[in-house]
Amino acid sequence: MLYSKKFLILFSLSGILGFIIFFSPLALSESSELYVFNSTQKKSQFEEIIHEMRCLVCQNQNLADSNALLAKDLRLMIYRRIRNGESTYQIRNYLISRYGDFITFRPPFSHLTYYLWLSPFILLLIIFFIFLLKMKKFNNDL
Amino acid sequence: MRYIFPLITLFIIVYFLWQGLAKDPSLLPSPLINQAVPEFSANDLLKKSTRLRKKIFLQHWTLLVVWSSWCVTCSKEQSFLLSLQKHHIITIYGLNYRDDLRHAQLWLRQQGNPFQKIIFDPQGMLAIDLGVYGVPESYLIDPQGIIRYKQIGLLTANVWTQQMAILINQSNKILNHTYEG
Amino acid sequence: MAFSYALLLGAFFLALLQCGIPLASLYYQRLKWLKWVKPLSWSQFILVALAIISLAYVFLGNDFSFAYVAQNSNSNLPWFYRVCAVWGGHEGSILLWVFILNLWTVAVIVLELSMELALLARVVAVLGFISAGFLLFLLTLSDPFSLATQSVMDGRDLNPLLQDPGLIIHPPLLYMGYVGFSVSFAFAVAALLSGRFDKQWASWMRPWTLAAWCFLTWGIVSGSWWAYRVLGWGGWWFWDPVENASLLPWLAGTALIHSLLVVEKQELLKTWVILLAILTFALSLIGTFIVRSGILISVHAFAVDPWRGVFMLCLLVVLIGTALCIYAFKIQNLKRPIVHVSFFSRTALLIMNNILLSVVIFTVLLGTLYPLIIEVLGFGKLSVGAPYFNIVFTPFAILLLFFMGLSYLIPWKQNVCADVFKKIINILLSSFSLSFVLIILFSKEMQWQVLIGLGLALWIIINTLQLLIASFKKKLSLKNIFKTQGAMLIAHLGVAILAIGIILSSYYSLERNVRMSIGDNVSLAGYHFKLLQVYALQGQNYTGAVANIQVNHQSNHFLRPQLRYYPITDVMISKPAIAMGVWRDLYVSLAEPVGKQTWTLRFYYKPFVRWIWMGGLCMILGGLWAILSRHNKRNKY
Numbered sequence: 002m003l004y005s006k007k008f009l010i011l012f013s014l015s016g017i018l019g020f021i022i023f024f025s026p027l028a029l030s031e032s033s034e035l036y037v038f039n040s041t042q043k044k045s046q047f048e049e050i051i052h053e054m055r056c057l058v059c060q061n062q063n064l065a066d067s068n069a070l071l072a073k074d075l076r077l078m079i080y081r082r083i084r085n086g087e088s089t090y091q092i093r094n095y096l097i098s099r100y101g102d103f104i105t106f107r108p109p110f111s112h113l114t115y116y117l118w119l120s121p122f123i124l125l126l127i128i129f130f131i132f133l134l135k136m137k138k139f140n141n142d143l
Numbered sequence: 144m145r146y147i148f149p150l151i152t153l154f155i156i157v158y159f160l161w162q163g164l165a166k167d168p169s170l171l172p173s174p175l176i177n178q179a180v181p182e183f184s185a186n187d188l189l190k191k192s193t194r195l196r197k198k199i200f201l202q203h204w205t206l207l208v209v210w211s212s213w214c215v216t217c218s219k220e221q222s223f224l225l226s227l228q229k230h231h232i233i234t235i236y237g238l239n240y241r242d243d244l245r246h247a248q249l250w251l252r253q254q255g256n257p258f259q260k261i262i263f264d265p266q267g268m269l270a271i272d273l274g275v276y277g278v279p280e281s282y283l284i285d286p287q288g289i290i291r292y293k294q295i296g297l298l299t300a301n302v303w304t305q306q307m308a309i310l311i312n313q314s315n316k317i318l319n320h321t322y323e324g
Numbered sequence: 325m326a327f328s329y330a331l332l333l334g335a336f337f338l339a340l341l342q343c344g345i346p347l348a349s350l351y352y353q354r355l356k357w358l359k360w361v362k363p364l365s366w367s368q369f370i371l372v373a374l375a376i377i378s379l380a381y382v383f384l385g386n387d388f389s390f391a392y393v394a395q396n397s398n399s400n401l402p403w404f405y406r407v408c409a410v411w412g413g414h415e416g417s418i419l420l421w422v423f424i425l426n427l428w429t430v431a432v433i434v435l436e437l438s439m440e441l442a443l444l445a446r447v448v449a450v451l452g453f454i455s456a457g458f459l460l461f462l463l464t465l466s467d468p469f470s471l472a473t474q475s476v477m478d479g480r481d482l483n484p485l486l487q488d489p490g491l492i493i494h495p496p497l498l499y500m501g502y503v504g505f506s507v508s509f510a511f512a513v514a515a516l517l518s519g520r521f522d523k524q525w526a527s528w529m530r531p532w533t534l535a536a537w538c539f540l541t542w543g544i545v546s547g548s549w550w551a552y553r554v555l556g557w558g559g560w561w562f563w564d565p566v567e568n569a570s571l572l573p574w575l576a577g578t579a580l581i582h583s584l585l586v587v588e589k590q591e592l593l594k595t596w597v598i599l600l601a602i603l604t605f606a607l608s609l610i611g612t613f614i615v616r617s618g619i620l621i622s623v624h625a626f627a628v629d630p631w632r633g634v635f636m637l638c639l640l641v642v643l644i645g646t647a648l649c650i651y652a653f654k655i656q657n658l659k660r661p662i663v664h665v666s667f668f669s670r671t672a673l674l675i676m677n678n679i680l681l682s683v684v685i686f687t688v689l690l691g692t693l694y695p696l697i698i699e700v701l702g703f704g705k706l707s708v709g710a711p712y713f714n715i716v717f718t719p720f721a722i723l724l725l726f727f728m729g730l731s732y733l734i735p736w737k738q739n740v741c742a743d744v745f746k747k748i749i750n751i752l753l754s755s756f757s758l759s760f761v762l763i764i765l766f767s768k769e770m771q772w773q774v775l776i777g778l779g780l781a782l783w784i785i786i787n788t789l790q791l792l793i794a795s796f797k798k799k800l801s802l803k804n805i806f807k808t809q810g811a812m813l814i815a816h817l818g819v820a821i822l823a824i825g826i827i828l829s830s831y832y833s834l835e836r837n838v839r840m841s842i843g844d845n846v847s848l849a850g851y852h853f854k855l856l857q858v859y860a861l862q863g864q865n866y867t868g869a870v871a872n873i874q875v876n877h878q879s880n881h882f883l884r885p886q887l888r889y890y891p892i893t894d895v896m897i898s899k900p901a902i903a904m905g906v907w908r909d910l911y912v913s914l915a916e917p918v919g920k921q922t923w924t925l926r927f928y929y930k931p932f933v934r935w936i937w938m939g940g941l942c943m944i945l946g947g948l949w950a951i952l953s954r955h956n957k958r959n960k961y
Contacts, residue, residue, distance in 0.1 A: 035837045035924065048835075053711050057276035060169055060621045061564060063709075066557050068898075068915065070241060071276055074267045099274040101174040106709025108694075113703055117694050121687040121716050128679050136667055146652040149599060153606070153644055157637055159693060160610075162700040163619035164633045172705060 036080050043083050050079055050092055053107050063106060173274050173293040180288050181272045188239050188247055188261035195262050199236065200288045204311055207282040208258070208298065209238045209270060212250035214278040220298045221254045227303070228257035233311075237261040240270050240278055283307045285314060328469045331375040335422075336459040338368040342452030346445035347517075361445045362433050368455065369426040376423045379468055380410050388479050391472040392416060398481035398892055400865035408491045409482045414616055414632070415468035417495065421612070422458045424496070424503045425451065432507060432532070439528055446514035447507075453646075454506055457639050465632050481865060481892040490550025498543030498570060502608040504536025505573055505601075508580060512601035513647050516654040521594050526587040529601075531951045533584060537577040538947040544570050545940035553902065558833070558911045558928045560936060563713040565620040568692045569611030572685055576604035579681040581950075586674050589736060592665065594658055596678070598651060606644045607685070613640060619696060673731045677724065684720050688713065718773075725780040725823060728816055732787040751790060755783035767832065777827035784820040788813055807953055815946025822939025828932035835929075841922045849929035851910060852876050853883070858923060866890045871914050871923065875903065885914040885925070909933050 038044040048065070054075070056067035064072050064079075075096075082092050096104050108114045180200050187193040200207075208224065210217040228235055237258035239247050242265060251258075264270055273282070274293075283292040291310050294302055342364040349357035379392075383406045388394040396413045397406050410416045429451045436444060462468070511529040515521040547570065552560040561567060580600045586593050614620055617633030665671050691708045699705055729751075733744050759779035763770055791813070795805045806813075836848050840855045847853070854874045861868040868888040875881040883901035890897075903910035911928035918924060 033839050035839060053709075055707055055709070057171065061562075066559070071267070071271075074241075074271060078268065078271060098174060099271060100276065101171060101274075101704065102706035103171055104707070106707050107711035108706050108708050113698060113706070114694075117690065117708065117712070118716070120690065121683055121720070124686060125679070125683045125720075128683065132675065132679060136665065136672070139665060146655060149602075150645065150648045150652065153641070153648060156610070156693070157641055159697050159700055160613065160617075160619065161634075161637055163696045164617060164630050164637075166619070166696075166699055168619060168621045168695075 036076075038084070046089055047080060047083050050083075050089055051076055053105060054079075054096060055104050055106055057100065057104065170295060171276060173290070175274050175290050176293065178290060180284055180290060181269075183262075183269050183272065185269060186263045188237070188244070188263040189251075189256075193260075195260060197288060199260060200284050202286050203234050204286060205282075205284040206233050206235045206307070207238055207284055208235060209240050209273075209275050209278055209280045209282075211240045211242045211278050212246040213242070216297055217279045218250075218254050220279060221257070223298065223300055223303070224257040225255045228259075234259055238270065238273075238275075239263050239265075240275065241265060241267045283310060328375050328378045329463075329467065331371045331378070332419075332459060332462055335368050335371040335375070336456060336463060338364055338371065339452045339456035339459055342368060343449045343456060344452075346449040346452075350442060350445065355442070358441050358445050361441070361448050365426070365429050365433055365448055365452070368452075369430045372419075372423050372426050372459075376410070376419050379416060379419060380407050382469075383407060383409055386479075388476050389471055390468075391470050392468045394472050394476050394479045396479065396482055398479040398865060400892075401479075401482055401487070402864055404492065405482055405487050408486075411495050411499075412482050412486050412491065414629075415462070415466040417499075418458060418462055418466045419468050420496065421499055421503060422455060422462065424499045425455050425458065425506060428500075428504055428507050429455070436528065443514065443518060443520075446517050447510045450510035450513045451506060454510075454643060457643060461632075461635055461639060465629070465635050478892075481890065484866070484888065484890040484893060484895045484897050485554060487865075488550065488554050490546060490554065494543060494546045494550055497539055497546055501536050501538075501540025501543050501577075502570075502573060502612065504532070504539055505577060505604045505608050507532040507536060508577075508601045509605035509647070512598045513650060515658075516598065516650050519654065519657045521587075521598065521658050523588050523591055526584050526597070527954070530581065530584040530588065531954050533577065533581050533601075534947050534951045534954075537574070537581055538944050538951075540570070540574050540577060541940060541944050541947065544574060545937050545944075548940075549937050552933075553900070554897075557913060557926060558835075558900075558909075558930055558933075560933070563691075563710040565692050566611075566615050568688050568713075569607075569614045572688055572692075573604050573607040573611060575681050575685045575688070576600060576607050579678045579685075580604055581947075582674050583678050586671055590665075590671060591661055592671065593675070593678075594660060595655055598655065598658075600678075602644065602647045602651065603685075606640070607689075609636075609640045609643065613637065614692075620692070668734065670731055670734050670736050673727055673734060676727055677731075680720055680724050680727070684717065684724075687716055687720075691716070721823075722776065722780060725784065725819070728819065729780070729783040729787040731812075732784075732791045747790075751786050752783060755779050755786050758782050758786075771831055774827055774831050777823060781820040781823040781827070784816055784823075788817055806949075811946050811950030811953060813946075814949055815943050818939045818942025818944075818946055820939070821935050821942055825932050825935030825937075825939055829930050829936065832931045833929060833933075836927045838925055838927070839918055839922055840925055846925075846927060848927045849908075851929065853912070853927060855923070855925070858917075861886060861888065863888065865892065868896075869914070869917075871912075871925070873901070873912060873925075875910065883910065883912045885912045887914045887916070904934060906934060907931060 036044075036047060038047065051064040054064045056062045056064050056069055056072040056075075058069035058071050059067045062072075064075055079092055082095075093105060097109075102109060108117060110118055180197055182197045183195075185195050187195055199205075206224075206227070208220075224235060227233060235257050237260070239261055242263075244263070244265070247261075247263075251261075262269065267275075277295070279297060281294040281298045282290050283294075285291050291314075292307055294306070342361070345357055345364065346361050349355060382390055383393055383397055384403060386393075386397070386399045386406075388397075392413060392415050393409075396409045396416070401409065411420045429448060432444070432447060432451070436447075508529060511525070511532065515525055544567075547567070548560045551562070552558065580597065583593050583597050583600060587597050613633065613636045616636065617630070619633065691712055694708045695706055730748065733747055733751075756775070756779040759775055759782055760770075762778065763774055767774075791809070792805065834849050836846060838846050840846065842855055842857060845852060845854045852875070854877070856872045856874050858869050858871045861870045866888045868886055870884050870886045873883045873885070875883060881903070883903055885901040886899040888897050888899060889895075898913050898915060900911055900913040902912075909928075909930040911930055913926040913928075915924040915926065
C-alpha cells in the first residue's frame, strides 16, 4: 500500500509539473513585437505616420519601408512621442519644422498647394459644364 | 486661337522640365535657417563629465560640424577644418553623430582634432532636432545662437569663403555701422 | 565596335530617307517613289536588329572593353541576366526603344493590308522621323558601343534589384507599349497630313492602339508584380514618379481606345481623338524623359547626365511641337458632320469617360510635376506622394466605375427612358446590399470605403450578368454576344476584379513586425509561423542568409525569405518569401539580425492581393479579344 501511495504522489506531482510546463509561456516561445502599443488606435496612428513620411536617406521610400539608420531613429522617435500621447498633428509639425515640407508625402493644405488639392475637382466641374453647354447648343441647333 | 493652346501647354511643361534639369532633387534646404539652435543637454565626447548646453553657442560665431568615424567623406574636410582652427578664424564645435565612443576618439587621434567641444550624440536625437539627415553637414551659428547657414555635404574652402565668411562679414559690418551711427 | 556604330549610322540615314521619300513623293506627285517605302523600313529594321544583337553578344561574351558592359554587368552574373543587362542601363534601353519602334513599323507594313500605299506611306514617314530622332540621340549622346576609358578586370555588376525575372519581361513590355503609341501618333499625324479622318481611318487606327495598350497594361502589371516581389514591403503601387510616368500614357491610351469607338460609330470627336493620340505619345516621351533625366527622385534611377536630359527635351519639342503645328494648320480641313447626340446615350457616357480620364491625367501629371514647379518658382521644396494621389484619385475612380457599369444598360443608338432608370436603381441597390451582406459576413467591422468599393465592383459584375441574361432572352447565342460585346465584357470585368483586389487588400491586410529567435513563434490572421533555422546562403554573385519558417506546423509548408549581400555593388537586399493563393498571400521578409540568434522579420497577411494582377490580365485578354474581333468585322468595310 505504501508502494502504491508513493506511486500516486509521484504520478500527481509529475502531472502537475507537466501541466505547468505545458501551459507555461516557455513552452511556445513567442517573438517580441518591435513596437508595442497599448491601444490599436495608437498602433494605427503610428502606421499612418510612418507611411506618410519620406525617408531622407533613401528618398524614394517612406519611413515604414526604409532600412536606413535615420529612418530607424525617426521611427523610434515617433513611437516614443505617440506613447507620450502626442497627436498626429503635433508630430507632423515637429518633423516639418525640422526637415521642411519635403519630409511629408501628404502635402499640406496651404496657399502654396490650394491649386494642387482643388484643381482636379474645379477642372472637372468646368469641363462638365462646358460639355453640358455644348450639348444644349448642339441640340438646339438641330 | 484655340488650336495653338496645345502648343502653349507643351512649351509651359517643357519650360519647367528644362529648369528642373539644373536642380538637384535630393538636396534639402533647412527650415531652421534664422531660427535658434534648439535647447539640448549632452556629454562632451572627450570630457565625459562635462555637460554641454545651448549656451555654448552664445557670444561668438560657431561652426558646428556633424561628423562620424564611419563617414568616409568626413575625413576629407578635416585638413580644412584644422587649418581654420590653427589660424583661429572661428570656433569649431563638433557633433558626433550615431557613433561608438571609442571609434570616435580613435578617429580623432588619427585625423586630428579641430573641435573645441564635441557633442556626443550616440542616439542621433539632437541631430534630428537640428534637421540633420546625413553626414557630413555643417552649421554656421551666430553669437545669438541663431543658425545662419547650413552646408550639406563636404565643407570646402570655397563654401567657407563664398557662403559662410560673407555672412560673418555682413553681420560685422552691420554691427560696426550700428556702433558708429 | 566601329562596326556596330556604323550599323546605327546607316540606320539613321535610312530613317531619314524613310521619312523624306514618302513625303516628297506625295508632295511632288512622283508616286513611283512610294515603292521604296517598304524596302527602306525593312533595311532600317535589319540594321537596328543587328546592332542590338551585337550588343547582346558583347554582354554574353563579358567584353568589358565597352564602357556600357563594364557598368552594367559582371562575369559572375548568370547569362540570362547578362542579356537583360542590355536594357539595364540608359544607352541600351534607348537602343531597345529604337529596335521596338522599327519592329512596330515593320509590323504595320506587314499587317496593314487594307490601307492604300499612299496613305500607309505617310504613317511610315512619321515613324521614320521618330526613329531618326532617337537614332541621332544614340549616335551622339548615348552610344552603347563606346569604349571604356580605363580597362577593368571585371564589370560593376547589374544593380541587384534588377537581378530578378521581372527584368526579363517588364522593360520590353513597357517599351512595346510606349513605343506602340507612336503608331497611333503616326496614324493621327498622317490623317492630318492627308486631310482625311473618317470611320475607316479610325477602324485602321484602333487595333494598333489596342495592341499598344495591351502591351502597356501588361508592362505596368508586370512592374507592379515585380515591385511586390522584390522592392517594397508588400507594396504594389507607390505613386512613384516613374510609375506615374507609365500610368499617364496608359490613361490616355484608355481614353483613346474608347473615343476611337465613337469616331468609328458616329464620326464624332475627331479633333479630340487626334489631340489625344498626340497627347498619348507625348506622355510616353515625357515618361521616357523623366526616368532618364534625374529631375525627380525615384526608385528607377538611370545614370544621370544633364546633356541627355537636354537632348530628350529637344526631341520632345521637335516631335510633339511639329505634330501640334501640323494640327493647328490642318485640323480645320477635316470634315465634321453634324450628328444628334442625346445626353443619355452611350456616346455621351463615353464622352463622360473621356472627361474623367482627362482630368485624372491632368491630376497625376500635376501631382508628379508639382514639386518641380514649386521648386523652379522658388517656393522651396515639398513632396507629393501616395497620400495625395490616393485621396484625389478615389472620387474619380468611383465615378469611372459607376459610368462603366451604366454603359451596359444603354446600348448604342438607344436612349435612356424610364424603364432604364428603374433598372439602374434596382441594380445599384442590389450591388450595394450584396456588398453590405458580404462585409458583415466575412469581417468584423463595416468600413464605408470597402462598402462603396465592393459595391461598385459588384455593380459592374451584376450589370454584366444582366446583359448576358437580357441577350439570352432575345435568343442571341453566346457566340454572338461574345463577338459583338465580348471585349467590353471581359475587359470591364477585369477592372471589377482589379477594384476588388485593391479595396480588399488595402483595407484587410494585416502586418506584424517582430524580433524572433530560433524556435520562436508568431501568429497572424490565424496562421502560425515558426522560425526553425537560419542558414548561410551562397549564390553566383551574392552571399547572405535564408530563414526557414514553418507555416501552421505543417511538414510541407515552408517560407524561406532571404537576405542577400552583393559584394561588388555593396548592396544588401531582402528577398521576401511569398505563399501565393487565390484568396490571400502570406508574405514574409527577413531584415537584419539583432545579436547572434535573433532576427527581425516582417509578416504580412494580404487577402485578395492576387486579384489585382488577375484583373490586369483579364483586361489584357479583353483588349486582345477586341483586336481579334475587329479582324473579323473589318472585312465589312
